[in-house]
Amino acid sequence: xxxxxxxxxxxxxxxxxxxxxxxxxxxxxxxxxxxxxxxxxxxxxxxxxxxxxxxxxxxxxxxxxxxxxxxxxxxxxxxxxxxxxxxxxxxxxxxxxxxxxxxxxxxxxxxxxxxxxxxxxxxxxxxxxxxxxxxxxxxxxxxxxxxxxxxxxxxxxxxxxxxxxxxxxxxxxxxxxxxxxxxxxxxxxxxxxxxxxxxxxxxxxxxxxxxxxxxxxxxxxxxxxxxxxxxxxxxxxxxxxxxxxxxxxxxxxxxxxxxxxxxxxxxxxxxxxxxxxxxxxxxxxxxxxxxxxxxxxxxxxxxxxxxxxxxxxxxxxxxxxxxxxxxxxxxxxxxxxxxxxxxxxxxxxxxxxxxxxxxxxxxxxxxxxxxxxxxxxxxxxxxxxxxxxxxxxxxxxxxxxxxxxxxxxxxx
Amino acid sequence: xxxxxxxxxxxxxxxxxxxxxxxxxxxxxxxxxxxxxxxxxxxxxxxxxxxxxxxxxxxxxxxxxxxxxxxxxxxxxxxxxxxxxxxxxxxxxxxxxxxxxxxxxxxxxxxxxxxxxxxxxxxxxxxxxxxxxxxxxxxxxxxxxxxxxxxxxxxxxxxxxxxxxxxxxxxxxxxxxxxxxxxxxxxxxxxxxxxxxxxxxxxxxxxxxxxxxxxxxxxxxxxxxxxxxxxxxxxxxxxxxxxxxxxxxxxxxxxxxxxxxxxxxxxxxxxxxxxxxxxxxxxxxxxxxxxxxxxxxxxxxxxxxxxxxxxxxxxxxxxxxxxxxxxxxxxxxxxxxxxxxxxxxxxxxxxxxxxxxxxxxxxxxxxxxxxxxxxxxxxxxxxxxxxxxxxxxxxxxxxxxxxxxxxxxxxx
Numbered sequence: 001x002x003x004x005x006x007x008x009x010x011x012x013x014x015x016x017x018x019x020x021x022x023x024x025x026x027x028x029x030x031x032x033x034x035x036x037x038x039x040x041x042x043x044x045x046x047x048x049x050x051x052x053x054x055x056x057x058x059x060x061x062x063x064x065x066x067x068x069x070x071x072x073x074x075x076x077x078x079x080x081x082x083x084x085x086x087x088x089x090x091x092x093x094x095x096x097x098x099x100x101x102x103x104x105x106x107x108x109x110x111x112x113x114x115x116x117x118x119x120x121x122x123x124x125x126x127x128x129x130x131x132x133x134x135x136x137x138x139x140x141x142x143x144x145x146x147x148x149x150x151x152x153x154x155x156x157x158x159x160x161x162x163x164x165x166x167x168x169x170x171x172x173x174x175x176x177x178x179x180x181x182x183x184x185x186x187x188x189x190x191x192x193x194x195x196x197x198x199x200x201x202x203x204x205x206x207x208x209x210x211x212x213x214x215x216x217x218x219x220x221x222x223x224x225x226x227x228x229x230x231x232x233x234x235x236x237x238x239x240x241x242x243x244x245x246x247x248x249x250x251x252x253x254x255x256x257x258x259x260x261x262x263x264x265x266x267x268x269x270x271x272x273x274x275x276x277x278x279x280x281x282x283x284x285x286x287x288x289x290x291x292x293x294x295x296x297x298x299x300x301x302x303x304x305x306x307x308x309x310x311x312x313x314x315x316x317x318x319x320x321x322x323x324x325x326x327x328x329x330x331x332x333x334x335x336x337x338x339x340x341x342x343x344x345x346x347x348x349x350x351x352x353x354x355x356x357x358x359x360x361x362x363x364x365x366x367x368x369x370x371x372x373x374x375x376x377x378x379x380x381x382x383x384x385x386x387x388x389x390x391x392x393x394x395x396x397x398x399x400x401x402x403x404x405x406x407x408x409x410x411x412x
Numbered sequence: 413x414x415x416x417x418x419x420x421x422x423x424x425x426x427x428x429x430x431x432x433x434x435x436x437x438x439x440x441x442x443x444x445x446x447x448x449x450x451x452x453x454x455x456x457x458x459x460x461x462x463x464x465x466x467x468x469x470x471x472x473x474x475x476x477x478x479x480x481x482x483x484x485x486x487x488x489x490x491x492x493x494x495x496x497x498x499x500x501x502x503x504x505x506x507x508x509x510x511x512x513x514x515x516x517x518x519x520x521x522x523x524x525x526x527x528x529x530x531x532x533x534x535x536x537x538x539x540x541x542x543x544x545x546x547x548x549x550x551x552x553x554x555x556x557x558x559x560x561x562x563x564x565x566x567x568x569x570x571x572x573x574x575x576x577x578x579x580x581x582x583x584x585x586x587x588x589x590x591x592x593x594x595x596x597x598x599x600x601x602x603x604x605x606x607x608x609x610x611x612x613x614x615x616x617x618x619x620x621x622x623x624x625x626x627x628x629x630x631x632x633x634x635x636x637x638x639x640x641x642x643x644x645x646x647x648x649x650x651x652x653x654x655x656x657x658x659x660x661x662x663x664x665x666x667x668x669x670x671x672x673x674x675x676x677x678x679x680x681x682x683x684x685x686x687x688x689x690x691x692x693x694x695x696x697x698x699x700x701x702x703x704x705x706x707x708x709x710x711x712x713x714x715x716x717x718x719x720x721x722x723x724x725x726x727x728x729x730x731x732x733x734x735x736x737x738x739x740x741x742x743x744x745x746x747x748x749x750x751x752x753x754x755x756x757x758x759x760x761x762x763x764x765x766x767x768x769x770x771x772x773x774x775x776x777x778x779x780x781x782x783x784x785x786x787x788x789x790x791x792x793x794x795x796x797x798x799x800x801x802x803x804x805x806x807x808x809x810x811x812x813x814x815x816x817x818x819x820x821x822x823x824x
Contacts, residue, residue, distance in 0.1 A: 001415075007479055007532050007541040033528050035484055041483040041528050050482075067419055070454040070462075072447050074505075074517075074550060074565045085679070095507050095517075098552050100688050105507075105517075116445050116453050129419040136548075140487060140509050204822045403438075 001044075002340075003353045005315045008043050021215065022302040023147030027313050029368045031322075038144025038152035040298075045322040045369065050155065052320040053187060053297055054134055060122040060183040063171070064175050066132045066159055071112045073136060077102035079111035083273050090145075091139040105138040110270045110292065113160045118276040127167055127278060127288060130176075132159035134297065136354050139297040155297040155382040162271070162288040164280070165233055169289045173207075173263060180209055180261055181227055185298065188308065188317025192222045192229035193262065195246065209261035209295075212324045215306035216256035225250040230256070258303045294371055312372030315392050318412065324370035328362045330378035338385065339377060339402060344408040367392070373409060413456075413735070414752075415765045422777045434714040435625065437726050441780045443734075450556025450564035452710075457734040457781065460566065461559050462734040465599060465709055466546055469569045472595040476584045478544045484731045485523045485548060489514035491523035495685050503551040515636045517550040522704065524680045527703050530636055530688040535576055539690060539700060540580055542588075544571035546709065560714040561670075567591040567709040574683070574693070581701045585619075585675060588705050593639055598730025599712065599719065604641035607658065609784030621673035621707075626666035627718035628686060637662040637754055641669070673804065678702040692817055726782030727804050730824065737821055738783035740789035742771045751789060751799065751814060758793040758818040779804070 003009065017034075018024035026032045029044035041167050042050055058068065077094070079222035080086040086094075088106070093105040106112065136159045144152050159176070163169040169177060178195060184191035194208040210220055210229055218228060221236065225242035230236050232254070238245070242252045256303040271277070271287040280286045296319055308315040325343060327350055329336030342348045350369060354364045359378075366371065366374050376388040376397075387405060390397035391412070415421065422442040429446075430436035436443045443458035454462055470480065478556070492498040498506075498516070503506070505517040518524065525543055534543060535625035545567045556564050571588070575581040591604060596603035606620040622632055622641055631650065635656035642648050644666070653662045683699040692698045718728040720760060730736065732769070739762055741748030748764060755762045763783060765774045771790075778786050788800040788809075799817060802809035803824070812820050 005477070007529075007538060007543070008481070009532070011531075016424070020622045033531075035527065036488045036526060039484045039486050041484060041524065043528075044481060046478060047482050054460055067456055068459060069420070069456060070459050071567050072451045072453060074451050092508055093509070093515075095505055097505070098502065099554060112447060114449065116455075126419060131419070136485065142511060153484050179711065228687065308459070333716075345535065375697075 004113050004353065004355050006044070017317050017332070018147070018150065019145055020147045020302075021106055021309060022149060022305040023136070025305055025309055025368070026147065026302075029314055029370065032148065034153075035189075037361075038150065040143055040148055040151065040153075041275070041303075047249065049301055049316070049320055049324040051099065054155075054157075056183055056186050056319065057295060057297065060179045060186075061130075061132050061159060064130065064179045066130045068132055068134075069116070070107070070133050070135060071109050071116070074137070075104050075108045075112060075257065077104055079115060079274075079340070080104045083111050083270060084192055091141060093138050093402055095104075102240055106135070107131070107137050107139050108157055108292075109135070110160065110290075114270045114274040114276045114290075114402045116161075117162065118274060121276060121278055121288065122277055123281050124164055124286075128161060128163045128172060130159055130161040130172070132157060132293075146302070148298045150230055151298060154299065157295045157297055159293040161291040161293070162276075164286070164288065164292070166309075169265065169291050173265075174265065174289060175393050176291075177207070177227075178209075182292075183295075184209065184211065184260065186319055187304065189260070189304065189307065189320065191227070192220065192257070193227045194220070202272070203265055205265045207263040207297045208259050210257035211260050211303055211307065212257050213257050213303060213307040214256060215303075216258040218257050219254065219257060220257045221252040221254055222257075223247060223250050223252055228252075256305070260303055261293070261295040263294075264292045314369035316370045316372060318372045321349075322369070322373050323349040323371045324374045324412075325350040325375055326366045326369065327352040328366055328374060328376045329354065330359045330362075330376065332377045332379065332382070335382065336377045339375070339405065343406060346410070348409055349377075349404065354395065372388070373412060375405065414762065414765050416767050418456070422602040422780050430557045431557055432561065432714075432718070433721060434459065434717040437717055437721055437780070438559065438714075441726055441782065444560065450553055450562065452560055452563065452565075458713075459468065460563075460734040461713060461728070461732055462709065465713055466567075466569075468595055468598050468731065469546065469707060469709065472591045472598075473542075473544050473571060476542065476591045478542045480544055480546075481528070482545050482547060483518070483521050483764060485518045485550070485782055486516055487516050487524060489516055491527060492516045495523050495682060497523065502781070505550050506703070518547070519551050520547050520704075521545070521547070521570055522572065522702075522785045523588070523686070525657060526686040526688045526702075527684045529574065530686060531692055533688060535690055536576055536692050536698075540573060540575045540584060542571055542584070543595075544569060544705075556585070558714070560710045561718075564708060565709060569707045569709055571705040573703040573705070574688075575660040575703070576690075576698070576700065578701055581677065581703050582785040583604060585703060587701075588640075589619070590674065592705075592707070595707075596621065596672065598731055599716065600731065601672070601716065603639070603714075604632065604669070605639045606643050608634070608639055610625065620671050621675075621721065622669035623672050624667050624669050624717055624720040625715060626668060627715075629672040630669050630671060632669045633664040633666055634669075635659060635662050635664055640664075672712045672715055673707040673757075675706075676704040677706055717735065721782070724776070725780035728782045728784060730784050732782065733761075733783050734781070735761040735812060736781045736824075737762040737785045738778045738781065739764040739787045740771075740774045740778055741766065742774075742788065744789045744791065744794070747794065748789050751817065753785070754822070758822070760818065760821055785824060787817065 095103040225248035228246035381388040385399040449706035640658035641672040680699040793800040798813040
């Protein structure tokens with residue numbers, strides 16, 4: 001993308017109303033704009049990052065047998081009355097139509113997915129199943145703060161699984177957990193899983209996926225050698241220095257963390273309420289056990305900015321950066337155009353700052369936007385034998401010959 | 413995709429409440445499910461088609477300089493009061509929050525796009541601009557019928573352009589018109605454009621893009637030699653057999669058609685209301701002229717089904733079919749698996765009916781789903797020298813050697 005062609009570009013000054021780093025940097029660098037508290041427009045850079053996060057989540061959900069659908073946001077009140085959510089979920093947005101019909105805006109999709117799947121799950125042969133979608137959700141929050149960490153309108157991936165019994169759900173949860181740990185790692189994040197009170201299936205289990213970050217709102221104890229963690233804000237039987245009860249290989253450390261995903265054991269609450277039943281091997285009518293697996297997509301984007309930034313701007317992890325390369329030319333338009341075209345031909349995402357601005361202004365914008373690799377082409381770099389390459393998360397730069405640039409970039 | 417792995421599959425019987433072909437076939441073939449009138453879940457096949465239509469639209473909007481963003485659906489009442497829509501748009505869904513704040517659900521995005529762009533358009537140097545997004549919209553319809561043709565929740569691409577003057581808007585409209593005609597053609601549709609009362613810029617102009625189809629709700633006169641058409645349901649000065657007033661090469665014919673896109677000249681209504689102004693070359697404050705360019709994405713999907721089907725099912729145009737190839741094996745699992753893997757390796761979208769069903773049931777589902785190329789591998793086809801290939805829109809089949817299948821498919 002050529003920056004001279006963009007009508008939407010980074011700002012010079014930070015927004016006055018930003019209460020968090022993600023809000024300030026995402027606005028200043030031109031990724032989002034706040035329409036009202038908790039509701040954002042995603043500008044071109046922001047939309048690219050969102051789509052890259054989505055794509056990684058989609059690949060991992062597909063890899064564990066998830067079937068992707070897209071459920072609607074506008075929903076009839078009846079299904080929320082069936083589940084009981086209509087009267088008990090205070091963040092549920094309610095709408096009255098011109099004809100006095102009541103609707104709700106989806107804040108979760110258990111009601112819709114059971115309505116859809118009761119047609120397709122009839123026999124034990126139809127189980128297990130995992131259905132997911134990536135869709136915007138709505139919550140009537142009393143106060144929406146913290147940028148895109150907690151929105152009134154936000155993007156989520158939610159998957160729902162259906163099982164013959166508790167053991168099968170637990171088996172699939174282990175598969176899903178591995179997928180979650182893998183996808184957060186692909187997003188550049190180290191995640192840990194809170195394990196519930198443990199053992200036995202007598203009580204409903206829920207798991208939280210926490211990302212270690214100084215900006216996190218939760219205090220956790222975690223193990224470096226496995227994915228174990230506990231939220232110490234809840235009642236905890238563990239303390240710093242205890243041996244990890246899961247892997248027994250390391251001592252527990254303390255840290256702050258942000259929740260980016262969760263899993264709930266829904267039991268038969270929704271399958272019974274919506275009469276989603278199946279016939280088991282003995283011909284008996286049974287209700288499946290249901291699991292729910294969420295990831296806040298926009299929230300994860302915000303957590304990544306909270307974790308990866310410095311005083312100059314965002315430092316995007318490679319896999320979800322809006323562009324891998326930020327090409328900056330200092331009065332070397334012609335040479336830069338050749339490099340730009342050649343990188344693009346090699347399938348590399350590249351942003352070219354071809355505007356008529358000072359080197360200093362271009363460097364400041366490049367740091368603000370936060371692409372992993374900055375490539376500068378200037379008279380000086382050319383006389384030194386190529387282009388000046390600097391990683392966003394390093395301070396030293398080096399000269400790379402132009403004909404070696406593509407292969408260098410691909411191996412970063 | 414292997415059909416044996418799919419939990420969501422075509423139905424045997426048509427839905428009882430379907431009042432249109434698109435509703436009946438899209439449900440029966442497993443593309444959508446109705447949650448309530450005018451609100452649908454997109455099942456895996458439906459989502460694939462929707463994404464393919466989106467991708468074609470996106471390519472064509474990018475090619476004419478459109479910058480893609482994503483504007484929110486939940487919107488503050490204030491912006492709708494500023495534009496006057498709050499009191500005058502009867503299909504606007506209104507929501508009251510727990511804290512008694514009023515919100516609207518986006519049914520169009522002029523209010524938001526001007527709010528966002530007033531920051532980026534300040535000088536004549538910032539013009540012209542074209543900003544678009546592909547987003548779900550909501551309309552409080554008294555009655556929602558006709559499947560996905562007219563929804564309460566529906567997907568639209570809407571682009572907004574900003575110009576120094578009327579001439580520049582008209583110039584850009586000509587560019588956008590060509591992009592629209594090209595993209596509808598890529599979707600397999602022949603589109604025509606209603607031309608407004610013509611000449612002079614004294615009155616606000618709007619254009620409709622109509623697709624010729626027997627199931628269309630509009631009666632039009634059109635020219636075969638150019639894109640001219642008029643809606644004869646409006647007052648028209650033309651009649652069948654008149655010479656085309658645009659190209660003068662052909663006589664006007666009559667047909668029925670469906671509207672799939674539209675363009676509005678918004679003048680300065682929104683730029684003035686939201687004080688989106690720019691400084692012209694003489695240093696004077698001016699308000700840009702604004703254009704709006706819509707395409708109903710879900711509606712277009714419905715129109716395509718209304719146009720391309722027969723009594724056995726849907727007949728998808730090649731570019732947006734859920735899969736290019738529907739591979740059907742008749743007790744030739746092993747041979748089919750080889751073909752499936754080889755087609756996939758060659759980058760071809762293929763659906764493999766690997767279920768344990770009769771040949772007749774598989775053929776019926778294949779016709780219902782409507783992929784362009786059916787490939788049958790059976791003992792008979794193998795002894796005849798390969799696989800039996802039939803186009804969905806033809807009746808004759810032919811034998812193609814297996815090692816020639818990929819290149820045959822790629823050249824269809």
